[in-house]
Amino acid sequence: MANRKTTSALDEHLGYWLRMVSNHVSNGFARKLEGHGATVAEWVLLRELFDVEALAPSRLAERMGMTRGAISKLADRLTEKKLVARADDPDDQRAHRLSLTVAGRELVPELAALADENDASFFADLTALERANIEAILRKIVVRRGLKDIPVS
Amino acid sequence: MANRKTTSALDEHLGYWLRMVSNHVSNGFARKLEGHGATVAEWVLLRELFDVEALAPSRLAERMGMTRGAISKLADRLTEKKLVARADDPDDQRAHRLSLTVAGRELVPELAALADENDASFFADLTALERANIEAILRKIVVRRGLKDIPVS
DNA sequence: ATGATGTTGTTTCCTAGTCAACTAAATTCG
DNA sequence: CGAATTTAGTTGACTAGGAAACAACATCAT
Numbered sequence: 083m084a085n086r087k088t089t090s091a092l093d094e095h096l097g098y099w100l101r102m103v104s105n106h107v108s109n110g111f112a113r114k115l116e117g118h119g120a121t122v123a124e125w126v127l128l129r130e131l132f133d134v135e136a137l138a139p140s141r142l143a144e145r146m147g148m149t150r151g152a153i154s155k156l157a158d159r160l161t162e163k164k165l166v167a168r169a170d171d172p173d174d175q176r177a178h179r180l181s182l183t184v185a186g187r188e189l190v191p192e193l194a195a196l197a198d199e200n201d202a203s204f205f206a207d208l209t210a211l212e213r214a215n216i217e218a219i220l221r222k223i224v225v226r227r228g229l230k231d232i233p234v235s
Numbered sequence: 236m237a238n239r240k241t242t243s244a245l246d247e248h249l250g251y252w253l254r255m256v257s258n259h260v261s262n263g264f265a266r267k268l269e270g271h272g273a274t275v276a277e278w279v280l281l282r283e284l285f286d287v288e289a290l291a292p293s294r295l296a297e298r299m300g301m302t303r304g305a306i307s308k309l310a311d312r313l314t315e316k317k318l319v320a321r322a323d324d325p326d327d328q329r330a331h332r333l334s335l336t337v338a339g340r341e342l343v344p345e346l347a348a349l350a351d352e353n354d355a356s357f358f359a360d361l362t363a364l365e366r367a368n369i370e371a372i373l374r375k376i377v378v379r380r381g382l383k384d385i386p387v388s
Numbered sequence: 389a390t391g392a393t394g395t396t397g398t399t400t401c402c403t404a405g406t407c408a409a410c411t412a413a414a415t416t417c418g
Numbered sequence: 419c420g421a422a423t424t425t426a427g428t429t430g431a432c433t434a435g436g437a438a439a440c441a442a443c444a445t446c447a448t
Contacts, residue, residue: 089347092282095354096366098252099373104257105300106382107250125403129245140426152405155426158403176413176426194242201248207379212372213249219361219369221251226360229259243431293396305435307398329396329443 111200123156125193132190134178147231165189264353276309278346285343289332300384
């Protein structure tokens, strides 16, 4: 037993490699979105609204793993851009309902194409088996640990 | 050819699952670090300095994938906490050299233990084979795409 | 050696989040 | 019913980063 345990290096953690790849994927996507005047958070919000008639900010906050404050400001920006509309909830004087404008609805498929492209190009180096493997493993972690939203930070 | 292509959902992208898991790992680690008064960026900087006598802020910026401005402020916080010391570079009047203080050097193994624990607990659900697989796949992406730093954003 | 160019680190301004306090409205319960 | 509590959304103070301008110094080409 000659060696004391040595302080582990950054890259000895699986989390390190995960963060490296994940941040590059998100970053690449963010750069692609920039060209269309959108951010990742904006894309996610728009996509969430896409297959629903309308949604309350609070629900979006839960689904997106952001605070209500953040959603409030995000919605401000998107209404400013005329991509999202705020309407009063007829059943609850406090509540709002966010929905896509026509322009917003038209933008979603365009951004979805960028997302597809980004994902495809990033994982193009992998074999079909590798892609299936990594997805299965990630899903397993999500299920086992009961992860439900994506914390932004 | 009955069906038009449908707008892809968020979770149809590998990047989605990657981000979900990666953000949870980082977030969990951040919460653990909080109890020790440190942030993830601080941990990374301290760990980078750990196996080197001293390093210029610019080098750290490259290695950490952050701007020099960000490193400047990060170094401010760490010197404020007496974990890092700034010294003039004798060979270059512009340059500085950052190094760990005794307290900083003592803190690193403590935080490394947290990192180990966080990583282990997070991937505990996986089999050894799954862990080996995901690491190999992530490393392959890093190599193939020539990723060298971790963009923070 | 000197003038152009490049590099180092800091600083200012901006962005997009968090957190906590707040207002108004809804709900619960005694 | 009416008071206490909960919920919805906004706001303000704060944080950690990026981008770009900057001053000081170094390097390089003549």
